[in-house]
Amino acid sequence: MAQPVARKTICVIDGQGGGIGSTIIKKIKELFGESVEIVALGTNAIATAQMLKSRANRGASGENAIVQTVPRADVVVGTLGIMLAHAMMGEVTPRMAEAVCGCGAVKLILPISQENVDVIGVSRDPLPHLVDTLVIDHLTPLIRAHP
Template structure:
């Protein structure tokens, strides 16, 4: 199974996700770090991703070749992450046949009705990892 972790800006969320995936999932799980910038990709690789790629073309090319995509809800919103996530990236991610596991962080003016906004990021990541584990 191949999992793509998508992040941008400082890469902290992607790094936390990769670290948790590495601790919780079998070692043969392939984790691909897809960053909107080199810093984000670098942090995810240091956290234990098998491979990494950066930028619009890398994201558009790879999202159709993975089984699961994980990131914040902003990865399916054009121009999120202060404009780092391009409309083409958002379209490719949304149209990918991969299962999407999205963290409901409201940094792009999207409110997910029913999502508990009081949960801290580590708890959201734990819930996302549990969703991935349930797929096996």
């Protein structure tokens, strides 16, 4: 008897109002529905609530939630700020950034930053185009690959 294939776990991390994370989750749900598990991890409760409204399967807020959850993820998705201590107006703590950078998950990072950081060699496409590239070109091959 064949074993059921485990769903990939995708952690979407966002802060402040959760708008970028919500946009990402909507696109993932549009393409994959319930074939993946999306965990919304907000640096604050407002961001988490917004991402849950976009149909994330589960959600949690704050430093400890992020530190404890990302090591179990298959994929971590967010903006450049989730890897920078003190980013998002201080919402990303050093422990959060360390957990994201140090976890074994594939990290799909949008080159968007409010931290006076320019990533050289990347386009400045609008957010919807970046999300399409992230989900269609980078996440889809990971989801469709055999575990």
